[in-house]
Amino acid sequence: MAITFDHNRPIYLQLKEKMYGDICSGELLPGSRLPSVREMAVQAGVNPNTVSRTYMEMEREGAVESRRGQGTFVTENSDVITSLKKTAAEEETRRLVNVLRQYGYKDDEIINLLKTEIHVKGEQPE
Amino acid sequence: MAITFDHNRPIYLQLKEKMYGDICSGELLPGSRLPSVREMAVQAGVNPNTVSRTYMEMEREGAVESRRGQGTFVTENSDVITSLKKTAAEEETRRLVNVLRQYGYKDDEIINLLKTEIHVKGEQPE
Amino acid sequence: MAITFDHNRPIYLQLKEKMYGDICSGELLPGSRLPSVREMAVQAGVNPNTVSRTYMEMEREGAVESRRGQGTFVTENSDVITSLKKTAAEEETRRLVNVLRQYGYKDDEIINLLKTEIHVKGEQPE
Amino acid sequence: MAITFDHNRPIYLQLKEKMYGDICSGELLPGSRLPSVREMAVQAGVNPNTVSRTYMEMEREGAVESRRGQGTFVTENSDVITSLKKTAAEEETRRLVNVLRQYGYKDDEIINLLKTEIHVKGEQPE
DNA sequence: GTGGTCTAGACCACA
DNA sequence: GTGGTCTAGACCACG
Numbered sequence: 001m002a003i004t005f006d007h008n009r010p011i012y013l014q015l016k017e018k019m020y021g022d023i024c025s026g027e028l029l030p031g032s033r034l035p036s037v038r039e040m041a042v043q044a045g046v047n048p049n050t051v052s053r054t055y056m057e058m059e060r061e062g063a064v065e066s067r068r069g070q071g072t073f074v075t076e077n078s079d080v081i082t083s084l085k086k087t088a089a090e091e092e093t094r095r096l097v098n099v100l101r102q103y104g105y106k107d108d109e110i111i112n113l114l115k116t117e118i119h120v121k122g123e124q125p126e
Numbered sequence: 127m128a129i130t131f132d133h134n135r136p137i138y139l140q141l142k143e144k145m146y147g148d149i150c151s152g153e154l155l156p157g158s159r160l161p162s163v164r165e166m167a168v169q170a171g172v173n174p175n176t177v178s179r180t181y182m183e184m185e186r187e188g189a190v191e192s193r194r195g196q197g198t199f200v201t202e203n204s205d206v207i208t209s210l211k212k213t214a215a216e217e218e219t220r221r222l223v224n225v226l227r228q229y230g231y232k233d234d235e236i237i238n239l240l241k242t243e244i245h246v247k248g249e250q251p252e
Numbered sequence: 253m254a255i256t257f258d259h260n261r262p263i264y265l266q267l268k269e270k271m272y273g274d275i276c277s278g279e280l281l282p283g284s285r286l287p288s289v290r291e292m293a294v295q296a297g298v299n300p301n302t303v304s305r306t307y308m309e310m311e312r313e314g315a316v317e318s319r320r321g322q323g324t325f326v327t328e329n330s331d332v333i334t335s336l337k338k339t340a341a342e343e344e345t346r347r348l349v350n351v352l353r354q355y356g357y358k359d360d361e362i363i364n365l366l367k368t369e370i371h372v373k374g375e376q377p378e
Numbered sequence: 379m380a381i382t383f384d385h386n387r388p389i390y391l392q393l394k395e396k397m398y399g400d401i402c403s404g405e406l407l408p409g410s411r412l413p414s415v416r417e418m419a420v421q422a423g424v425n426p427n428t429v430s431r432t433y434m435e436m437e438r439e440g441a442v443e444s445r446r447g448q449g450t451f452v453t454e455n456s457d458v459i460t461s462l463k464k465t466a467a468e469e470e471t472r473r474l475v476n477v478l479r480q481y482g483y484k485d486d487e488i489i490n491l492l493k494t495e496i497h498v499k500g501e502q503p504e
Numbered sequence: 505g506t507g508g509t510c511t512a513g514a515c516c517a518c519a
Numbered sequence: 520g521t522g523g524t525c526t527a528g529a530c531c532a533c534g
Contacts, residue, residue, distance in 0.1 A: 006224075010523080010524065010525090011524080011525075012524080012525090014228070017225060017228040017229055018228055020229060021228050021229045021230040024229070024230050025230045036505080036506060036507080037506080037507065037508095038505095038506085038507095046525080046526090047525060047526045047527070048526095048527095048528095049525075049526070049527085050524085050525065050526080052507075052508080052509095053524090053525095055507085056507095056508090060438070065259070066506090066507060066508090067259055067506080067507080067533090067534085068506065068507045068508070068532070068533050068534080069505080069506045069507070069532080069533035069534035070505095070506060070507085070533085070534065071505095071506060071507080072506090072507075085229050085230075088229070089225075089226055089229055089231065089239060090239065090243060092222055092225055092226070093222060093226075093239050093240055093243045094243050095135075096218055096219060096222045096240075097240070097243050097244055099143060099215075099218055100215055100218070100219075102140070102143040102144055102147050103143055103146060103147050103150070103211050103214070103215060104146075104147045104150045104151050104211075105215065107244050110240070110244060111237070111240060111241065111244070113215060113216065113219050114219055114222075114223070114236070114237060114240050115237065117216060117219045117220050117223055118223055118233050118236065118237070133443070133445050136517075136518065136519095137518080137519075138518075138519085172519080173518095173519045174519090175518090175519050176518080176519050178519095179518080179519080261473075262532075262533065262534095263533080263534075264533075264534080266480070269477060269480040269481055270480055272481060272482075273480050273481050273482045276481070276482045277482050298534080299533095299534045300534090301533085301534045302533080302534050304534095305533080305534080337481050337482075340481070341477075341478055341481055341483065341491060342491065342495060344474055344477055344478070345474060345478075345491050345492055345495045346495050348470055348471060348474045348492075349492070349495055349496055350384075351395060351467075351470055352467055352470070352471075354392070354395045354396055354399050355395055355398060355399045355402070355463050355466070355467055356399040356402050356403045356463075357467065359496050362492070362496065363489070363492060363493065363496070365467060365468065365471050366471055366474075366475070366488070366489060366492050367489065369468060369471045369472050369475050370475055370485050370488060370489070388508080388509065388510090389509080389510075390509080390510090414520080414521060414522080415521080415522065415523095416520095416521085416522095424510080424511090425510060425511045425512070426511095426512095426513095427510075427511070427512085427513095428509085428510065428511080430522075430523080430524095431509090431510095433522085434522095434523090444521090444522060444523090445518090445519085445521080445522080446517070446518050446519080446521065446522045446523070447517080447518035447519035447520080447521045447522070448518085448519060448520095448521060448522085449520095449521060449522080450521090450522075505533105505534085506532100506533075506534075507531105507532090507533085508530100508531080508532080508533100509529100509530085509531080509532100510528105510529080510530085510531100511527100511528090511529080511530105512526100512527085512528090512529105513525105513526090513527090514524100514525080514526080514527105515523100515524085515525085515526105516522105516523080516524080516525100517521100517522090517523080517524100518520100518521075518522085518523100519520085519521075519522105
């Protein structure tokens with residue numbers, strides 16, 4: 001059950017991304033309780049502090065609410081998370097576009113590059 | 127001439143990207159001499175150590191060649207740089223795809239996101 | 253009858269504050285019996301442990317007296333509660349003054365800030 | 379030089395409050411560099427992680443900007459910090475008012491309580 | 505049991 | 520040198 005992380009990017013961010021994905025896909029329902037910090041730490045194979053940081057960051061963004069002594073809960077308002085994901089996704093995409101343009105890529109070349117990359121690894125990871 | 131850097135990404139990388147872009151666009155010709163580390167540091171408004179790191183990385187990748195006492199020169203073989211750019215571009219693109227898939231985006235959604243982002247900012251950046 | 257709690261502050265404290273307020277305002281008479289822990293938990297919509305903690309704290313402070321098998325009773329001596337409230341209120345006030353001074357606020361600015369805050373929300377809360 | 383902290387409140391918050399106070403009082407100028415995480419840890423007599431958390435929180439709030447390898451810098455726009463302080467101060471004050479009203483205090487009693495508390499400890503702490 | 509804070513110390517990327 | 524991340528483990532407050 002241990003998630004595999006890319007060691008070049010912060011674990012707490014990757015974990016956050018995964019959880020936002022899970023929330024939006026319906027695996028985690030609005031209002032439901034997340035695994036406790038310690039449970040999730042075991043599941044993900046990381047230190048509880050790292051999970052704690054993930055949860056704190058999600059709370060800061062308004063996606064979850066932590067209640068001491070009770071647990072951490074997904075916000076009832078799932079629009080918040082959709083919106084957060086959208087913003088983050090756009091930011092990442094913009095970043096890629098900037099880099100590729102810096103490299104001198106034309107717009108259609110960028111699109112083709114993406115299409116190629118998508119089809120190379122045909123199946124969804126998980 | 128001072129470039130504006132995004133402080134959230136390594137400056138040495140951004141500088142490298144710009145130079146590879148310049149080489150491929152013909153602004154920097156194969157075989158030409160790069161500004162000295164100190165000159166470039168002043169031009170770009172960054173720490174000389176950062177320029178040094180950029181040059182070292184470019185040399186390691188085979189894009190430039192430093193000749194003791196003479197300076198640093200763009201490789202005559204411009205294919206090297208084209209190839210480097212291609213690899214880097216693919217890697218960045220793959221990274222984006224991974225993140226977006228983690229978020230639950232479908233392949234066609236990813237492509238649409240990119241297209242939107244490209245067309246939003248119609249003009250090429252500086 | 254379910255009270256609305258601020259999840260950023262301990263619930264047992266908020267409950268205690270409310271009960272002390274009720275006692276002083278005459279809603280809870282000296283010598284009267286409090287709802288049982290379980291009853292109060294239902295009424296307030298909180299965990300019985302939380303009510304239990306509230307009652308224990310109030311007993312420790314001498315505001316209530318629990319009699320085995322009979323329940324928990326408001327002390328006959330209402331001066332005790334007045335005094336408790338006074339101490340707590342002073343402590344909270346002192347804390348605010350410390351924070352605001354840390355921020356660099358001058359004494360008269362602190363007073364003005366309080367006056368503004370009081371008048372902004374003209375009506376008494378529930 | 380070690381700062382004295384109230385052990386009942388998070389150190390990283392108290393440190394943040396102190397620094398916001400220093401910035402607004404002009405002890406820390408806009409654009410200036412803060413002590414490094416390690417330096418400040420020694421000065422304040424706390425763990426570097428705690429300082430790091432303070433700085434991160436301040437960055438999140440837009441009061442400072444951290445640049446890896448360079449340091450942490452006060453934002454040029456000092457209005458940001460003034461505004462942050464104001465918001466925080468109002469929130470703290472509102473909180474006190476709520477508690478005191480819960481206790482049954484009348485508006486003028488609240489103001490008198492504050493005035494008393496201010497004059498009791500006539501001199502500014504440091 | 506829960507989350508929140510703090511310490512200690514390591515390692516890394518960056519300028 | 521700088522900040523950023525992570526681990527390990529402790530202690531506390533809360534429900």
